[in-house]
Amino acid sequence: MNQAPNVVIIGAGIVGANLADELAVRGWTNTTVIEQGPLHLAGGSTSHAPGLVFQTNPSKSMTEFASYTVEKLLSLKKDGTSCFNQVGGLEIATTPARLEELARRHGFATSWGLESRLVDAAECKRLHPLLDEDAVLGGFLVPSDGLASAARAVQLLIEKSTAAGVRFLGDTTVTGIEQAGGRVTGVRIGDDTVIEADIVVSCAGFWGPAIGDMIGMRVPLLPLAHQYVTTDALPELAGRNAGPHGASLPILRHQDKDLYYREHGDRIGIGSYAHRPMPVALDSLAKVPAEDMSEHEMPSRLDFTEADFLPSWEDSKALLPALGERSIEDGFNGIFSFTPDGGPLVGAAPALEGFYVAEAVWVTHSAGIARAVAELLIDGQSSISLHEGEVTRFEPVQTTREYISETSQQNFVEIYDIRHPLEPRTSPRDLRSAPFRARQEELGAFFLESAGWERPHWFEANRHLLETMPDGWRSPARDFWSNQFHSEISAAEAWRTRTAVAMYDMTPLKRLEITGPGALALLQRLSTGNIAKKPGAVTYCLLLNADGGIRSDVTIARLGEERFQLGVNGNIDLDYFTVEARRQAATDPGAWAHVADITGATCCIGLWGPLAREVMAKVSADDFSNDSLKYFRSAEVVIGGIPVTAMRLSYVGELGWELYASAETGQKLWDVLFAAGAEHGIIAAGRGAFNSLRLEKGYRLWGTDVTPEHHPFEAGLGFSIAKDKTGFVGAQAVDVLRNQPSERALRCLTINDGTSMVLGKEPVYLEGNPAGYVTSAAYGYTVRTPLAYAWLPASTVEGDQVEIEYFGRRIPATVAADPLFDPKMERLRG
Numbered sequence: 041m042n043q044a045p046n047v048v049i050i051g052a053g054i055v056g057a058n059l060a061d062e063l064a065v066r067g068w069t070n071t072t073v074i075e076q077g078p079l080h081l082a083g084g085s086t087s088h089a090p091g092l093v094f095q096t097n098p099s100k101s102m103t104e105f106a107s108y109t110v111e112k113l114l115s116l117k118k119d120g121t122s123c124f125n126q127v128g129g130l131e132i133a134t135t136p137a138r139l140e141e142l143a144r145r146h147g148f149a150t151s152w153g154l155e156s157r158l159v160d161a162a163e164c165k166r167l168h169p170l171l172d173e174d175a176v177l178g179g180f181l182v183p184s185d186g187l188a189s190a191a192r193a194v195q196l197l198i199e200k201s202t203a204a205g206v207r208f209l210g211d212t213t214v215t216g217i218e219q220a221g222g223r224v225t226g227v228r229i230g231d232d233t234v235i236e237a238d239i240v241v242s243c244a245g246f247w248g249p250a251i252g253d254m255i256g257m258r259v260p261l262l263p264l265a266h267q268y269v270t271t272d273a274l275p276e277l278a279g280r281n282a283g284p285h286g287a288s289l290p291i292l293r294h295q296d297k298d299l300y301y302r303e304h305g306d307r308i309g310i311g312s313y314a315h316r317p318m319p320v321a322l323d324s325l326a327k328v329p330a331e332d333m334s335e336h337e338m339p340s341r342l343d344f345t346e347a348d349f350l351p352s353w354e355d356s357k358a359l360l361p362a363l364g365e366r367s368i369e370d371g372f373n374g375i376f377s378f379t380p381d382g383g384p385l386v387g388a389a390p391a392l393e394g395f396y397v398a399e400a401v402w403v404t405h406s407a408g409i410a411r412a413v414a415e416l417l418i419d420g421q422s423s424i425s426l427h428e429g430e431v432t433r434f435e436p437v438q439t440t441r442e443y444i445s446e447t448s449q450q451n452f453v454e455i456y457d458i459r460h461p462l463e464p465r466t467s468p469r470d471l472r473s474a475p476f477r478a479r480q481e482e483l484g485a486f487f488l489e490s491a492g493w494e495r496p497h498w499f500e501a502n503r504h505l506l507e508t509m510p511d512g513w514r515s516p517a518r519d520f521w522s523n524q525f526h527s528e529i530s531a532a533e534a535w536r537t538r539t540a541v542a543m544y545d546m547t548p549l550k551r552l553e554i555t556g557p558g559a560l561a562l563l564q565r566l567s568t569g570n571i572a573k574k575p576g577a578v579t580y581c582l583l584l585n586a587d588g589g590i591r592s593d594v595t596i597a598r599l600g601e602e603r604f605q606l607g608v609n610g611n612i613d614l615d616y617f618t619v620e621a622r623r624q625a626a627t628d629p630g631a632w633a634h635v636a637d638i639t640g641a642t643c644c645i646g647l648w649g650p651l652a653r654e655v656m657a658k659v660s661a662d663d664f665s666n667d668s669l670k671y672f673r674s675a676e677v678v679i680g681g682i683p684v685t686a687m688r689l690s691y692v693g694e695l696g697w698e699l700y701a702s703a704e705t706g707q708k709l710w711d712v713l714f715a716a717g718a719e720h721g722i723i724a725a726g727r728g729a730f731n732s733l734r735l736e737k738g739y740r741l742w743g744t745d746v747t748p749e750h751h752p753f754e755a756g757l758g759f760s761i762a763k764d765k766t767g768f769v770g771a772q773a774v775d776v777l778r779n780q781p782s783e784r785a786l787r788c789l790t791i792n793d794g795t796s797m798v799l800g801k802e803p804v805y806l807e808g809n810p811a812g813y814v815t816s817a818a819y820g821y822t823v824r825t826p827l828a829y830a831w832l833p834a835s836t837v838e839g840d841q842v843e844i845e846y847f848g849r850r851i852p853a854t855v856a857a858d859p860l861f862d863p864k865m866e867r868l869r870g
Contacts, residue, residue, distance in 0.1 A: 047071040052079060055243040100151070123196060128182065247322065486726070538649070553636045565624075568752070570762035796851045814830045
């Protein structure tokens with residue numbers, strides 16, 4: 041477009057107002073912002089938000105979004121006063137487990153470049169004199185945290201954007217989204233008025249599902265009430281702070297009791313997540329006339345249920361003894377948005393061109409997410425990776441009303457809980473299982489859950505192998521944290537995979553089938569690989585963004601002239617291919633391609649190990665020799681009378697195949713292979729062994745080791761770009777990056793003491809200074825040492841010494857060869 045498109049933003053809360061400003065400063069001012077409430081106090085979550093901004097998050101992206109929010113609100117000033125009071129953030133521990141968790145959070149902050157420090161109880165008391173020092177074991181301080189004046193920020197952003205040419209419409213209700221030819225054309229307000237739009241962005245907060253319903257899009261969030269009270273005046277705070285909302289003490293979190301605190305002048309505000317979940321039905325909310333809207337009267341401010349808060353009031357008086365003689369002066373139940381995984385919902389609607397959402401975004405991340413959406417609209421991508429917040433990340437089973445309701449309420453209850461990275465949800469479970477689930481249960485599978493799938497992590501039936509395997513394969517004793525959701529049985533399963541043969545359930549790997557006369561052109565355009573090979577070829581390649589960032593890695597098997605099977609990373613990839621196929625067909629109707637998710641209709645068994653051919657020889661008349669079915673080739677075969685697509689691939693670095701069959705034949709395929717392998721010592725193996733073996737082989741895990749913020753060459757994936765290939769998405773950036781020295785690189789590390797474990801996201805120190813962070817880690821059973829991959833300066837070389845900070849202690853490690861196991865690929869190709 042030669043001029044900025046017409047953009048309509050639905051919602052003038054902290055996200056919508058920030059987005060209007062972010063677009064305006066980039067020259068897009070043909071923007072209309074529609075707000076159903078009055079502009080001076082819209083009545084949504086922003087209007088009652090307590091404004092606490094704690095930046096530290098296990099997610100690098102979410103921490104960066106929060107840090108930008110702090111930066112922007114500090115710069116947003118009027119009459120010499122900014123919209124952010126940088127009083128610092130203090131999280132305190134009253135239990136040993138929480139004290140350990142604060143050390144882990146300090147590691148997150150260090151990994152993501154956020155200044156922080158751990159403090160003792162005396163320092164906590166000095167920082168926040170109202171604390172009972174005897175109740176506190178220690179704390180975690182981030183000096184740059186603080187309080188956002190969200191409502192004031194919105195007003196200043198409206199003033200600033202209006203001056204730039206943005207139009208704001210208050211007291212205006214959206215009644216429909218207009219569309220034609222598969223793309224958005226406008227927004228209907230009232231009965232018959234349409235505002236023309238090339239782009240519509242829903243920033244409606246907890247009203248988001250209602251806007252999504254207008255286009256048939258399920259927006260997976262649940263509005264939930266959250267209690268907040270303000271005490272009466274404390275003599276200890278008299279004269280300390282200016283104004284009714286002034287504050288000078290650090291904002292405080294007492295996560296052991298699901299509570300947080302801030303000052304309001306000489307009063308204390310208390311927020312609680314300790315009560316029962318209180319879902320809110322949108323149609324139950326009262327309509328508040330604009331003239332009656334006030335700080336105490338708005339749609340998102342519900343009546344206070346005192347009985348739910350009383351236990352938290354007692355806990356607060358115990359932590360802050362000055363509250364002992366005080367009372368609750370005001371309280372309410374305010375509405376906030378929760379999602380199935382606790383993350384925001386950001387991105388394009390896959391079924392309607394030009395429609396975007398930015399929902400379930402709290403004040404903490406508001407300006408950062410708004411900038412990301414502005415970059416997405418203008419540049420085609422965000423400078424901070426959005427992959428953890430993509431609105432399309434959920435599988436269909438995760439977008440049912442029942443799933444959204446249960447998991448969102450569970451996230452409310454667990455918001456301050458200490459969660460292990462492998463800890464599965466307890467409910468809902470058993471939503472998605474491989475067709476051989478019964479056989480896995482017979483073998484004593486221990487299941488963890490991901491994207492609704494039940495995935496075996498080890499099998500109790502293999503415990504007896506611990507008595508027969510060589511001593512060198514045993515891993516050393518683990519600390520309490522790394523030992524959770526781990527079993528020593530994984531060592532036996534890794535041993536049997538490397539020395540005999542094992543079966544792995546690869547069914548949860550998302551599979552797509554792309555067919556039609558435009559299928560090849562689509563894949564050639566979107567991927568870095570040369571897909572124009574003869575049927576039977578399998579290609580590992582990348583999907584890139586325009587700047588060369590890795591949006592995914594995929595495996596593409598050409599099964600026929602116009603038929604391809606893809607192994608992808610999730611629903612985001614499905615929607616990407618679907619949207620791009622639709623755009624391609626619109627440009628050239630003869631180049632149509634049909635994209636189908638075949639995961640649920642199929643299953644996959646990974647049969648891997650040096651004796652895999654011996655097993656196959658007993659159950660199939662097809663030729664599985666190296667001459668007939670080479671590495672990275674596929675073939676249609678018959679195994680035990682079952683039609684199977686066999687692909688010569690291995691994510692564990694051993695000889696073998698991924699065996700794909702229809703779901704209804706899956707159990708039979710399992711039985712045939714298991715029986716045939718009995719004399720060769722075959723076992724079923726789980727994800728614990730799998731993760732160890734894949735790290736020994738140096739295989740990257742997208743979303744963990746690499747994300748859209750990384751490019752192929754620094755990630756060690758330059759080999760996946762076909763030589764002399766041009767014209768694919770990201771090709772121009774690749775041409776520049778190929779000849780440009782990288783500042784960072786993904787390095788393999790081995791732990792010097794041979795015993796200490798880390799799990800991922802820990803900071804890595806080089807010459808005493810934070811220099812990077814761990815991505816994946818596991819014990820390498822074959823190489824006999826704990827190992828990790830970490831992003832470090834590109835100047836680091838094999839043999840360099842580093843330290844990994846794990847719960848506050850430094851663990852020496854060495855930059856090692858990559859990969860550590862079978863670097864010449866002899867076992868895979870044999």
